Amino acid sequence: MKASKTYSRKVYISTNSTCNLNCKYCFENEKVKFEFNIDEALNILLEQLSTQTIYGTQISLRGGEPFMVFHKIKHLCESLWSQDIKEYYHIHITTNGTLIHGDIQKWLSSNRDKITLKLSLDGDRKSSEINRPKSFDLIDFHFLLNTWPEMKVNTTITAETLPYLAENIKFINSLGFKHITPHFSIMTDWKNCNLGNTLYKQLQELHNFYLKNPDIEPCSFFLSDISCTLNDKSCHQACNSGEMKAYDMQTRKYYPCYMCFPSIGGEKIAEEFKKLDFTNLEELEEYPCKACTFLNLCITCYAENYITRGSLSRRDMSLCKYQKIVFAVLFNFEYNRILSLTNPSPNDVLKMMAIKKHYKEIENILKEELQITSQVEVNT
């Protein structure tokens, strides 16, 4: 079976609720400290892997901080690898990186072809200290990049670190990480932060940086495919929630996604999730988002919508302003990038058609949200 970036099946296993850091934006409700049972996890995985899929299975182990229970993860993985399993599978672990030293490094290094790590890193020392104190100096970036040169990084933006966004993304790039996914912290009230102009300034700086350095992969804010805005109707994939199997070792139950685990939204909500239909989100979309030009670009966590606002499609409107500013700069970036191409792809042509269709709305966003009036030049 050939490995693929897109797996046919994703299985999440909760390994532990404990963490060695105290991130200010953490949404885990860590009332009960637990660690997974190795035999139980092995049985769950063997059951899932007993049927073959086209593109294989991604197994995601998640905490807390999974390497708090390294000895158990090691035991689980080695037990799994010793089995005769026909299904292709690969193990992914998201980590804060601070515990990866000594024996953990040796074990990961010798199994780098079977395990991939994703790093949570919010920026340079200053921003890391703001979001997750006493973490930055504990991360062995050299080891991580040597072991996985293509390692992906998740960067959480809080109101306190947003003013340093461009600096942080460029810093993470300078360390050698190529694939950076920034995202606004969830379950956070952004309403009164009043950071629209600050965000725009930061994104402009990145916009200029990426145009001047075309060999650097832009962070994910600049990679969204704007051609999806040519579709008038919602065409969201249901964030894979319906196809995913997330097994909560704490309650010994399957959920549509690990964001539905009782440790995040509570037991009552977790049970309600099981009754929801994640497969037809178009019908579930609500106004005003349903009428928004940028609906298909707007990343949302349906589970968080449900937990925080009681409906799968009720997005966080306190983030709407910031999302729209991201889209405005993205359209502008794509316009400048595509104009410079001598051999555009069909998708680039589609993107330019999307820019033509929506530039007036981009202008309106900047007028309404930022009081900027000179973004769009209308040549007559």
Next chain:
Amino acid sequence: MDAQTTIQPLRIDAWLAQFQDIECKTNDTIVGITCWYTFG
């Protein structure tokens, strides 16, 4: 390059005219951006 004052509608038209022979069409297979938690 300044991020402001860059989108020029007439320039878009001129650009698109250059590449009108490139076959491209939108259809329902274009999907929206999805949750960062579960992809990538």
